[in-house]
Amino acid sequence: MLILDCSPLTLSADEAREKLLYLLTQLAYREGSFTLTSGRYSDYYINCKPVTLHPQGAYLVGSLLHGLLPPEAEAVAGMTLGADPIVTAVSLASLQRQPANLPALIVRKQAKGHGTQAWLEGPQLSPGTRVWILEDVVTTGGSALQAVERVQEAGYRAEGILTLVDRLEGAEACYQEAGIPFRRLLTIEDIRAYYRARHTPER
Numbered sequence: 001m002l003i004l005d006c007s008p009l010t011l012s013a014d015e016a017r018e019k020l021l022y023l024l025t026q027l028a029y030r031e032g033s034f035t036l037t038s039g040r041y042s043d044y045y046i047n048c049k050p051v052t053l054h055p056q057g058a059y060l061v062g063s064l065l066h067g068l069l070p071p072e073a074e075a076v077a078g079m080t081l082g083a084d085p086i087v088t089a090v091s092l093a094s095l096q097r098q099p100a101n102l103p104a105l106i107v108r109k110q111a112k113g114h115g116t117q118a119w120l121e122g123p124q125l126s127p128g129t130r131v132w133i134l135e136d137v138v139t140t141g142g143s144a145l146q147a148v149e150r151v152q153e154a155g156y157r158a159e160g161i162l163t164l165v166d167r168l169e170g171a172e173a174c175y176q177e178a179g180i181p182f183r184r185l186l187t188i189e190d191i192r193a194y195y196r197a198r199h200t201p202e203r
């Protein structure tokens with residue numbers, strides 16, 4: 001099942017960003033009544049998974065987010081579940097460009113209750129590895145900060161947080177207070193502007 005009429009492999013960064021906005025507004029952005037993970041109420045929701053779990057969407061997300069990482073990045077990590085396909089997509093993108101060969105870690109919401117008892121899944125990395133935390137959406141910023149803590153507890157350096165979408169509801173200030181660098185690909189304003197330009201409200 002293809003959802004784009006072109007191959008994402010040959011697009012420029014600007015074209016890729018435009019195609020990703022198209023996918024997010026078609027498949028992820030919905031208006032209605034929603035409760036968020038923080039307990040907040042929202043009149044819209046962005047479920048990125050239909051995009052990040054599609055080959056064309058995953059490719060766009062992987063290459064665009066990888067392009068926002070600094071050259072010093074050595075690994076990526078993300079809080080399950082939304083970040084799972086994203087860390088994999090960025091890790092794969094790193095096979096082709098610098099920063100290269102970034103392993104991916106998945107942070108559990110709870111430690112595994114049996115077997116390894118692990119909080120983190122993925123390759124064992126060297127102590128002090130420079131890890132960037134990836135997110136699909138940030139709202140309060142709390143989930144990514146939990147991922148930061150888990151990565152630090154494992155002996156790695158959490159160097160920054162990078163999100164696909166920032167809802168502009170306080171995450172940036174939260175990360176600033178925590179002293180952790182923050183980058184984003186898109187904001188809710190980008191998504192709403194694209195959505196409004198293509199959806200006429202019914203009368």
Ligand SMILES: O=P(O)(O)OC[C@H]1O[C@H](OP(=O)(O)OP(=O)(O)O)[C@H](O)[C@@H]1O
Binds near residue numbers: 038079141
């Ligand atoms: O900035 P915050 O206020 O923490 O909100 C953002 C978090 O909420 C979503 O995850 P969710 O808890 O819905 O879980 P899921 O990824 O397992 O669907 C999203 O993937 C972020 O991790």
Ligand SMILES: O=C(O)c1cc(=O)[nH]c(=O)[nH]1
Binds near residue numbers: 136139140167
């Ligand atoms: O804050 C959240 O829980 C949240 C908001 C949103 O738009 N999308 C999402 O996956 N989580």
